[in-house]
Amino acid sequence: MRISKSPWLLHYDGSSCNGCDIEVLATTAPRFDIERFGIINTGNPRHADIFLCTGGVNSQNQDVVRQIYDQMPDPKVVLACGICACDGGIFKDCYNILGGTDTVIPVDVYVPGCAVRPEALIDGVVKALKILDEKNEKMKRGEYRSLTSSEYAAKINGDVKEAGDSEGEEKTDA
């Protein structure tokens, strides 16, 4: 069975203007009926497979984002939802903003938009599902383990050679 038949979402708001959050909530509401894909909007990282992160990461919430990511069991994928989550967006130069979600945790799919549209989000999640299946297959063969947030921090801060390591994330634009 493919794991993508039952993807459970977790949504966390970094420091967005809430525009993307409203769209994420709209996506999970009955109008778009994402339950038809087997998707459940869970509030719990331990039950989640897909992490939707909106807004940039700031110096106060970086530990929260790391903890949520680390608490999710493998296989897992991360979606940066909206331009702020992709690279910091309009808040990029603020004194407290570190940048996009990928400054603290590995991101698999970048979904641009300001605010990100539900259609784009669903498209992004569908792309994430393929990555989730690939990760699951690799994990079954014992070839894959996702980086923890501290390993990721060491990787992006440390030597550049490791950046091309196959163990890392696959980047796809939705």
Place this chain on the structure above:
Amino acid sequence: MTTYSLISVILYLILSPVIACLFSGVDRIVTARMQGRRGPKLLQPFYDIMKLFSKENTSVNEIQKILVMAHCFFAVFSGAIFFAGEDILLVLFALTMAEVFLILAAYSVNAAYSEIGAQRELLQMMAYEPMTLLTAVGFYLSVGSFKVGDIIRSDVPLIVKMPGFFLGFCFILVIKFRKSPFDLATSHHAHQEVIKGLTGDLAGPAYGFSELAELYEEILMLGMAGLFFISSDKISIIWAACAVVILLFCMSLVDNIFPRVKWESLLKSSWIVTLFAGGANLVILSLVR
């Protein structure tokens, strides 16, 4: 143990998760249609459980895994006793034991939401335990035996003698199935914070085991509901099956109509129903005997 009961136990062990998954799938579709949505696929609950078992095996501590597996074991065990036609009191005590293990698993992680979930689960147990025990007593008064094997051989369907007990039992069935308005400890909807407290810190296979236990438990509870309709007449099995299907539909309906109550209302309402429906029926049964 006769060959007959052995076969029924084996069927229970194999078919329960399948049937309960199908019931749950239909329930989710019916719920979605009531809300004007299309809803998930029929086999969605099955996909969910398979996924949980394929996830990484992480847990907050080692004892949590053992406690959840004990929960699952006792849930399956209590159902096995029931379908073997043995003592219904033993079934209920084993089921309580299963619940206690789940609560201990939630307490063991020492997390705020799990702790609230565990407390709420205890409150739910306080709410439904009197009625389940009264039901067992009702069966004894009607048939003269606690054995499920004897209860199913009664001359008339027991619903005739025990309408009050059945009403009370239906009421606590909503609690056991974790349906709104009584899904205080953990819910199938609203996977958020407090409402998902009890299973909040279970991840991957551990959560899978708790879900699996719930499937077995649901079949056991439906079996007990069916017990009210089964008599020595073979056709009564069809009536019992019809009753179970109607009961499931009513629970979906109730789930969609009522908002979640506070724990005070849960305790008050379930005890009032236990006292008036179950208690009155108990008095009448003992007088008529």
